Amino acid sequence: MPFDLAEEHRMLRDVVAKFVDNELMPLEKAVLDREMSGGKVGLTAAEEAPILKKCKELGLWGLDAPEEFGGANLPAVALMAVNEEIGRTVVPFTFPPDSPNLHMLMATASPVQRQKYLEPYARGEAVSAIAISEPGAGGDPAGMITRATQDGDDWVINGRKIWISRVPSADFTIAMARVEGSAGRHSGITAFIIDKGTKGFEIAREIPMLGGQRTYEVVFDDCRVSGEQMLGRIGQGFAPMQLRLTVRRLQMGAWCIGMARRALDMMCEHAKQRVTFGARLADRQAIQWWVADAATRIHACRLMVMDAAAKQDEGRDVRTEASMIKVFATEMATDVIDHAMQTFGAMGVTKELPLQLMAAKVRTMRVYEGPTEVHRMVIARRIMGLGR
DSSP states (O other): OOOOOOHHHHHHHHHHHHHIIIIIGGGHHHHHHHHHTTOOSSOOHHHHHHHHHHHHHHTOSSTTSOGGGTOOOOOHHHHHHHHHHHTTOSSOOOOSSOHHHHHHHHHHOOHHHIIIIIHHHHTTOOOEEEEOOBTTBSSOGGGOOOEEEEETTEEEEEEEEEEESSGGGOSEEEEEEEETTOOSSSTTEEEEEEETTOTTEEEEEEEEOGGGOEEEEEEEEEEEEEGGGEESSTTOOHHHHHHHHHHHHHHHHHHHHHHHHHHHHHHHHHHHHOEETTEEGGGSHHHHHHHHHHHHHHHHHHHHHHHHHHHHHTTOOOHHHHHHHHHHHHHHHHHHHHHHHHHHGGGGGSSSSTHHHHHHHHHHHTTTTSOHHHHHHHHHHHHHTOOO
16 A cells, blocks of 8 residues: 655645744753753743744644644544654644544534533643543553442542643543443443543642653542533443544654654764764664664654554554554664664763653653553454453
């Protein structure tokens, strides 16, 4: 299957590439300085405002949102090219809105929820978070024990969630809980929309992560929501959650390609300039093999990502492909970035270069949205036709 982008999508990719070079790359020093001093890796309000303004001017807004909400409704193959370019920088920025939660809302929101949550979110006017993992059920979301009990027309939620991004700034959080009385690993899992400030929904702690990232643990203590806050059907939340995870895993594959490209470019540029023992690093066989292997694996990863995106655009189930991408892309980027750091020698392991931040970012990627080992297990089981 050919993966040549349509002309309009190639033009979009080029616009995004220039946006990354001109708007995001100049902010890398400030991001690196904040991380170096122990601060959060993120953009300040003053830094983000002009970038968002520029996004709107360039039409880089709501790229996969429905046209009825002012979005571009782009296919997945075009979005993969966009995300690859975004992956080249360590500046943490995503074109509003964040795709995974958008697609989950599109698949499940009721007419009331579409107006209250989906429409403003699709327009980039709201921020969302999602609460899936639990202290005792991280890589196995089907093992969640957070409970939702029906009380008249309301639902009361009790439990804990962990490793949640953006929750302090989120206008609403999608929380996954198990309905009381359900049996089986996947049965009973239901999604609820929790508005910011809802009584009984509390942030327990902020958790510093590698590379200046932050996640959060939250507590649901008799958190009461109306029946209208249920997202989708009762007990049918696992499939939409998997859709959301699949969207993110493909996105992560594209980000990894972008990071690996950046690391490879830095490695090649340095190797051609650096002389050791009377010869350029570019003339050393070890460096040449690292470059050749990096270029080959980047090419293979891009084909994997575009293949899965094309299948997703056709409405096909790409959960297995998404798992393969999650494993292959993160391990590929890990190796390429590590070889780039080694090529730079001592400078490669300083906090002055973006390589260390990319290394930390891809290291966390090997854990979130499903650990590598779990994905390998899932892939093998599906191929062999084994049930649990």
